[in-house]
Amino acid sequence: MSFKELSINELINHEFDCSCGKKHIASIENIAIGKNALDKLPGIMETQKLKDGSILSKSDKVFIVADVNTWEVAGERVESMVVQAGYPVEKYIFPHKSMHAEDKYAEEMKEHLPADTKLIIAIGSGSLNDLTRYVAFGAGLPYYIVATAPSMDGYASNVSPLVHNNLKITYSAECANAIIGDTDILATAPDVMIAAGLGDVLGKYLAINDWKMSELINGEYYCPEVGELVLYSVKKCVDTVPGLVNRESDALQYLMESLVLIGIAMSYIGFSRPASASEHHISHFLEMKSIFKGEYGQLHGTCVGMATCIVSDMYAKFLTMPFDYDKARAHAETFDYDTWEKEIKRSFGLGADEVIKLYKQVHQNDPEVVEKRIDSIQNNEAKLVSLMEDVVADTQKAPQLLKALHGLTSPAEFNVTKEEFKDILMYAKELRNRYAALQFFYDMGVLEELADDIIEKYMK
Ligand SMILES: [Zn+2]
Ligand SMILES: [Zn+2]
Incomplete structure (x- = not known):
């Protein structure tokens, strides 16, 4: 089957x-x-x-x-x-x-x-x-x-x-x-709504990739059938983006089917793993920041589309860097809970309590927990590189696809300062108990470097 x-x-x-x-x-x-x-x-x-x-x-x-x-x-x-x-x-x-x-x-x-x-x-x-x-x-x-x-x-x-x-x-x-x-x-839907749907779909490249990476790094359960199903439907959408621009019935059908199918995939697994990883964590944090400011912000899918472009760039940059395990282990040791908690209160404001509560269950940055994952990354380096190369190849097309529908592809197009966006890149991973790109970059001791690189590229 x-x-x-x-x-x-x-x-x-x-x-x-x-x-x-x-x-x-x-x-x-x-x-x-x-x-x-x-x-x-x-x-x-x-x-x-x-x-x-x-x-x-x-x-x-x-x-x-x-x-x-x-x-x-x-x-x-x-x-x-x-x-x-x-x-x-x-x-x-x-x-x-x-x-x-x-x-x-x-x-x-x-x-x-x-x-x-x-x-x-x-x-x-x-x-x-x-x-x-x-x-x-x-x-x-x-x-x-x-x-x-x-x-x-x-x-x-x-x-x-x-x-x-x-x-x-x-x-x-x-x-x-x-x-x-x-x-x-x-x-009859305007471009902005169709671009949002496409953005939510493009994020699935990352969601499935990060799920596969977590299988290698954490031994997390992964269903290849569900992964393939989601990727197959994403590809069908991507191939018909010109048809979306012209509002062709087939293209609209594939996009709508893909959006519904992702819901089916989530039901199959019992939670949102096949649909959401770091691009969604970034989007949630961005949406939270808007709500705190009393604004409604951009559509969910608009945020996810932009975040997909960003995480794709972070993976692309990461692949140009050497795997430095000594640096990763030394970085893991520098974690200090009290400093972290202060940063969380500063950056999450009203939402901090929930993030802190989650940390107390998961301890995602505890040096011992991180070092165990670093060992696992080292043991699976070749397989991880191959996954990342594939996801970069798929997602580097995201900006061009979104722009065909006047979608947003840069944080500079959102109502967020560069300081706020750096916080989002540094701490969005703390929002959910889900291993994904941003935690992987943290584990490798390069999250801040990659975040600065994004700010430099998009928000100078
Ligand atoms: Zn979504
Ligand atoms: Zn299955």
Whole structure:
């Protein structure tokens, strides 16, 4: 069995006995992506099971939710399809010009949700999907997402990250019951949203590479089938970037499929390892900094796309340097917890407590822990070099691909100072317990050197 030979619908609702020794399953009931995909909506509704096991009936209320922009794109079409199919409909259109995944908007949606609702259909992308998933889960209702932009990889996610009191909190929820990506609707998305989706996809080169490196260095579990599946779909997107520029249906379909497929890969593994490494840690820290400043910042995928360019450059530079294990071991010994904690409080501000709490469980910079990894790096040097050479070859094309859609490729294009961006490069690795590029550079004693090099190149 090879996952990459299966269609996206063959990958869901089916348990696979994988060659990695695990069973993989993704519980998403319906995915319809492509030209005229929206036409499948009434058929999907006819088979929709409710929580009590009964099937959605023609007297069950459907609640449609959108914002002013997404309503404009597909609202009336969705509403008339549902009405024509015979279901009673109520709707809420958020009147705000720009919407974010913030808990106050989830409350606003709840206030407008009729008590007798049996199914929610959201029309939108990142924020509306996150808000609706949260509200639907809380109310015990199934929900569909009609995607208006291929802008992020959270369509098939089962968690909702919402901003609450200037902090992003990830709430448990359930996957959408149906994900509909009609390419005629997706084609109306502006470049900035498509570039964001592409950025989130390009980051997967690094996510899979860093996962493989961690298998070598830490003996971390790695599933080659899932890794191959993700890389295969990323390559399909990369090959059709010119088609995205022209809004060709095939290219939009591959991008949307890839974004959904990444969610499936995460479900298979049980957490976000196949989708997120240092490029996401950089992006999270950047997003945190924006939220602390009371700004919304750039889209998630826009941040990931830029961070992918940066980590790619760090790997490329690293490969020009000698592997100096004496230097690495000497650097590991210089770690001083108190100094580190001060730096974390300074650079993370409101978010520092969580980072410190994580350190106390993981001790990622403890000299003994680091030196064990250095031994492992030394024993696997040739294999690691070959992985890094491959990932650099793949990701050095990222700036050119993103620029084709006017995407951002430099931290200088973000609202961040060079001091802040250096903090991000130095400390983003402390945000998650996940071995990835930035920790690897730290282990080799060259993180600061590489960070300075990036600042010099991009933010002089
Ligand atoms: Zn597997
Ligand atoms: Zn992402």
